[in-house]
Amino acid sequence: MTTAKRDTYTPESLLSVAVQVFNERGYDGTSMEHLSKAAGISKSSIYHHVTGKEELLRRAVSRALDGLFGILDEEHARVGRAVERLEYVVRRMVEVLTAELPYVTLLLRVRGNTGTERWALERRREFDHQVAELLKAAAADGDVRGDIEVRLATRLVFGMINSLVEWYRPDSRGMGEREVADAVAQLVFGGLRNEA
Amino acid sequence: MTTAKRDTYTPESLLSVAVQVFNERGYDGTSMEHLSKAAGISKSSIYHHVTGKEELLRRAVSRALDGLFGILDEEHARVGRAVERLEYVVRRMVEVLTAELPYVTLLLRVRGNTGTERWALERRREFDHQVAELLKAAAADGDVRGDIEVRLATRLVFGMINSLVEWYRPDSRGMGEREVADAVAQLVFGGLRNEA
DNA sequence: AGAGTAACCGAACGATCGGTCGGGACAAGG
DNA sequence: CCTTGTCCCGACCGATCGTTCGGTTACTCT
Numbered sequence: 001m002t003t004a005k006r007d008t009y010t011p012e013s014l015l016s017v018a019v020q021v022f023n024e025r026g027y028d029g030t031s032m033e034h035l036s037k038a039a040g041i042s043k044s045s046i047y048h049h050v051t052g053k054e055e056l057l058r059r060a061v062s063r064a065l066d067g068l069f070g071i072l073d074e075e076h077a078r079v080g081r082a083v084e085r086l087e088y089v090v091r092r093m094v095e096v097l098t099a100e101l102p103y104v105t106l107l108l109r110v111r112g113n114t115g116t117e118r119w120a121l122e123r124r125r126e127f128d129h130q131v132a133e134l135l136k137a138a139a140a141d142g143d144v145r146g147d148i149e150v151r152l153a154t155r156l157v158f159g160m161i162n163s164l165v166e167w168y169r170p171d172s173r174g175m176g177e178r179e180v181a182d183a184v185a186q187l188v189f190g191g192l193r194n195e196a
Numbered sequence: 197m198t199t200a201k202r203d204t205y206t207p208e209s210l211l212s213v214a215v216q217v218f219n220e221r222g223y224d225g226t227s228m229e230h231l232s233k234a235a236g237i238s239k240s241s242i243y244h245h246v247t248g249k250e251e252l253l254r255r256a257v258s259r260a261l262d263g264l265f266g267i268l269d270e271e272h273a274r275v276g277r278a279v280e281r282l283e284y285v286v287r288r289m290v291e292v293l294t295a296e297l298p299y300v301t302l303l304l305r306v307r308g309n310t311g312t313e314r315w316a317l318e319r320r321r322e323f324d325h326q327v328a329e330l331l332k333a334a335a336a337d338g339d340v341r342g343d344i345e346v347r348l349a350t351r352l353v354f355g356m357i358n359s360l361v362e363w364y365r366p367d368s369r370g371m372g373e374r375e376v377a378d379a380v381a382q383l384v385f386g387g388l389r390n391e392a
Numbered sequence: 393a394g395a396g397t398a399a400c401c402g403a404a405c406g407a408t409c410g411g412t413c414g415g416g417a418c419a420a421g422g
Numbered sequence: 423c424c425t426t427g428t429c430c431c432g433a434c435c436g437a438t439c440g441t442t443c444g445g446t447t448a449c450t451c452t
Contacts, residue, residue: 008429026307028224032410044412045430053410109305111222144388148379152371155363156356156383163355175348183344187352191387192340204399228440240442241400249440 011049011059014039018056019102027057027106028113054116057106061120064107067096068127083143086134090161090188091181097164098177105165128158144189157188207245207255210235214252215298223253223302224309250312253302257316260303263292264323279339282330286357286384287377293360294373301361324354340385353384 021030021038032053036043050056071077076088097104107124110117132154138144144153161184168180217226217234228249232239246252267273272284293300303320306313328350334340340349357380364376 024307025309026222026224028222029307029309031408033408041429042431043410044432047411048429111220111225113221113225145382145386148382148388149371152376152379153383153388155359156380157388159359159362160352160356163351163359166355167351175345180348183348184352186341186344187349187387188383189387189389190341191383191385191389192349192353193385193387227438229438237399238401239440240402243441244399 009039009041009049014046014049015056015059016102019060019106022057022060023102023105023109027110054114057110057114058116060103061107061110061116064100064103065120065123065127067100067104068093069123071096072127072130081143082134082137082141086131086138086144087185087189089131089134090157091185093161094164094181094184095177097161098168098170098180101165101168101170108162108165128154131158160184160188205235205237205245210242210245211252211255212298215256215302218253218256219298219301219305223306250310253306253310254312256299257303257306257312260296260299261316261319261323263296263300264289265319267292268323268326277339278330278333278337282327282334282340283381283385285327285330286353287381289357290360290377290380291373293357294364294366294376297361297364297366304358304361324350327354356380356384 017039018030018035021034025034032043032046035046035053035056039046050059071089071092074088074092077085077092079085080088107120110120112118112121132150135144135154135157136150139146139150164180168175170177213235214226214231217230221230228239228242231242231249231252235242246255267285267288270284270288273281273288275281276284303316306316308314308317328346331340331350331353332346335342335346360376364371366373
């Protein structure tokens with residue numbers, strides 16, 4: 001009894017189309033007309049599924065934030081040596097970024113023009129802060145180098161990971177998410193220099 | 197004979213105001229009305245100095261691109277062992293990013309909606325490509341680890357450096373651009389792990 | 393003082409913005 | 423058959439978009 005309904009939009013399926021357009025043109029650069037063309041329905045029909053443009057943005061960034069904060073609730077992120085928890089979180093961040101790529105991409109690009117965007121920025125800062133605490137604990141354990149300030153190191157590592165949304169595409173053959181997670185972890189913890 | 201002119205706008209001084217607003221609200225999210233408020237002159241007066249909104253964007257990204265490509269022309273980027281040229285370019289990129297922060301910020305955020313934006317994206321790719329060649333040469337010399345693909349490593353390093361525009365502010369005391377350049381270089385080449 | 397011009401302004405242009413409205417097509421349940 | 427509710431549409435709203443235009447102010451030069 002596979003659900004054989006009419007071929008129609010749900011708020012979720014409409015969201016996936018909208019997020020794709022948002023990422024191509026930017027949120028402000030996307031008009032409801034653009035969305036209607038991409039979705040194949042009229043502009044007014046969109047309002048049957050969602051209350052407006054901003055709800056689409058809110059749904060998208062919520063999904064991304066849920067994915068990221070979910071990492072911190074997992075067991076390997078809560079128990080164990082700080083440096084190992086940190087490496088786990090770094091690897092899981094790569095996985096979440098690749099799995100929820102369009103939603104996280106949109107999250108990382110909000111500027112703060114509307115209330116929804118400012119809320120998203122605040123949640124992001126909270127997540128960053130919690131990972132920074134993890135890095136600080138690892139530094140206190142003496143497991144990561146102490147000659148780089150924790151705040152600075154956190155931002156640089158986040159910069160590396162978050163840059164995934166600028167170039168990673170799931171269809172690009174020969175570069176699975178596992179390979180990317182390994183590369184990020186090796187680069188973050190071991191650096192570029194050859195140890196030989 | 198210090199030039200004591202009237203207190204008026206030049207295309208350059210207007211640009212610095214415009215770029216600041218562009219970075220706060222996003223290019224598409226910024227109207228000419230916003231610019232006129234920020235500049236303290238009327239909307240129509242802006243057109244006395246520049247042909248339109250897009251010229252402001254073009255001037256801004258051109259300035260950023262000139263700064264970046266200028267690095268590759270410098271002597272330390274052209275002669276010497278590849279790994280050392282690479283480290284020099286990485287450090288100079290940090291310096292250019294901090295020195296021309298608002299202009300590079302704008303460059304790194306263009307999406308490709310207009311012809312100017314697509315041209316900027318193309319120039320960026322060209323710059324990335326040339327640095328990737330440098331990393332490839334360093335790998336061939338055996339000076340950087342060979343277990344991470346060159347393309348992937350380049351993108352991750354660029355991601356870390358370019359993330360500067362998301363948080364670095366020149367007025368933030370206690371974090372000079374030299375300190376940032378050192379941290380980036382140490383993190384990129386040595387990694388986070390404690391060597392003790 | 394008068395001419396020339398750089399800098400600026402308010403008003404308005406057509407186009408497009410996000411969003412609303414009344415109604416039609418169509419499948420499901422009786 | 424007819425009703426009900428989902429899904430969708432074209433037409434339209436006031437507001438705002440980037441840009442243009444005619445005209446005024448204010449400084450420079452002679």
